[in-house]
Amino acid sequence: MAVELEGGQCRLRPFSCELGLLSRPDGSATFLQGDTSVLAGLYGPAEAKISKELPDRAALEVLLRPKVGLPGVLERSREQLLRQTCEAVVLGVLHPRTAISLVLQVLSDAGSLLSCCLNAACMALLDAGLPLAALFCGVTCALQPDGTILLDPTARQEQEARAILTFAISSSERKVLMSTTKGSCSVEEMQQCLAAAQRAATTIFQFYRDSVRRRYSKS
């Protein structure tokens, strides 16, 4: 099925991020994609409760808190996705029997929330200085009813889309760490969205690099 793209160009919204803005957590970062913003705070590696500790590696726990109301099933499922992504990159075997807690707070939701959470989580891991095998970033694609791919969709674009695909892409060889889809799309469309997401990931990793370089430019 032919996929039309807007003149061969998709646009990501303006990004911003701030590192180390909270004084209590070991690592903290806020990541903004357009009007969507997420604040991530990380504690670890720290002493774990006996019931939760693992004998050979660190126990990673992710908590996602919505802005209004109590966390529900959607937050729990997103927590699991984030946890699995983080566990794939964090070198937990270097810190056995410890606990790493990552807490994410949604500051505002204007589309692409899960990928914003993934990006904030990665920046918090960087800020805390945890050993990582690779970086990861989150990219959301929206498939419109006519087949156009939109990257980093806004809330309105997400509502009108036929399918929304979120990928977590690793920095080593742009491999896929996690993918979750809402809606229906064909195999070809999924591969096309994935290819587009991998292209976008290059831009995002460059942004990570610039932020961290700026952060440590005066030390």
Add this chain to the structure above:
Amino acid sequence: MKATPLSNCERRFLLRAIQEKKVHPPFLAPFPKPFPIPFSAGCSRDPSRPRGPIACRAWRTNPLHMCVRVRVFPQRLDGRQCYDYRNIRVSFGADRGCCMVELGRTRVLAQVSCELVPPKPNRPTEGVLFFNLELSPMAAPGLEPGRQSELLVSLNRLLERCFRDSKCIDTESLCVVAGEKVWQIRLDMHLLNHDGNITDAASIAGIVALCHFHRPDVSVQGEEVTVYTPEERDPVPLSIHHMPISVSFAFFHQGTYLLVDPTEREERVMDGLLVIAMNKHHEICTIQSSGVVVLLQEQILRCTKITAVKVAEITELIHKALENDQKARKEGRKFGFAESISNQRITASKMESAAVDTNDVEEEAGEIIAKADPPSEVFATPVLHTPGTAQIGEGVESSWGDLEESEKEEAAEEEGESEAAAFECEKVETEDTSTLEETKTGEPIVLSDSEEEDVVILEPQELPRKTR
């Protein structure tokens, strides 16, 4: 995460620091006119003042009218004076009713939302208010999710009294149809970083969010209620009578020393806490004293005077912040949290909207699909035997056989027995046999001869014969 308890030497250090007054180097200052006997705060401790009656008189009649003064102030760890507040910074989000307040390093996020609900039965013409403060697990290492600690309960109660009982919001204006539909205004506050004085930060965040919030416009025609979207009609702000703001006072050394706006370290060593919530018209909205300190009447009155001054300053700051945000929205400039991130800071970085080249994704995707293994054979649609039992793929070797055997080896208790029986039942189904005698697994496996253990076998129920 575990909270680190305060060590004794740190506690002693903090208490000692509050007790000791730092003496600034002496400096010359002119006497205030008219010429009174100088009894300023520092003079009695001034080591350079000549002692003795004649020397004193001579010193007092000094033609230069100069007095050697020294300044004394207690030593707070961050260099503040005892009545100083930390820097307060208010920033707004893109949504209406969303704001973040930073009191020094304490950070609170507040969000107001609204919903149409039936009113409370004993108050049919009033709207419903709901306040909730949450201590996010990222705020401090000791905060566990879902544990209702004393601190959380007391903070919530105090904030409820501050906002609800002070009647700062006009609830009558929230009524849409009396007895049927009213607005429920919900204020959610999240503590993001705990560096002391959560009460003040939360009260500022709450009142700013309430002032910032606009609810959808509503029109009632007979029985019909129409809620307009923001595009149809501009949302309407809430009707707020006054702005209660709380000020916290921490007492140390049995009430001898008083500090305004304690940090987290100071809170840990304080004896008692006095919280006064007041509005700019000098009306006390809430006053609460806690801890093991006994306060004198004149101390409390002094605190109320300090509160009045602080509340005036903070109200001024809030009004300015609200005005700036209002102007930015009206003039079409950018607003939201993105704007509050200053580009001057080295820890913050921004990237403008970037284009991503997606020119040949089609070809790339096509290549990947061509190279990939063909998808595994798709099974036919499931065969439905009876409601609740279906089968996919006939004649497929059951792999549950292995599981069943290992279950049998381990099992000695009831659960194991009935599980193994259940597995065997499943196996019976897939193998398409109808013999149910195999469901009885026979003798229980006895692991221990102890007479204390009582092994009770629950016989699995006879399953109804399934018709094929």
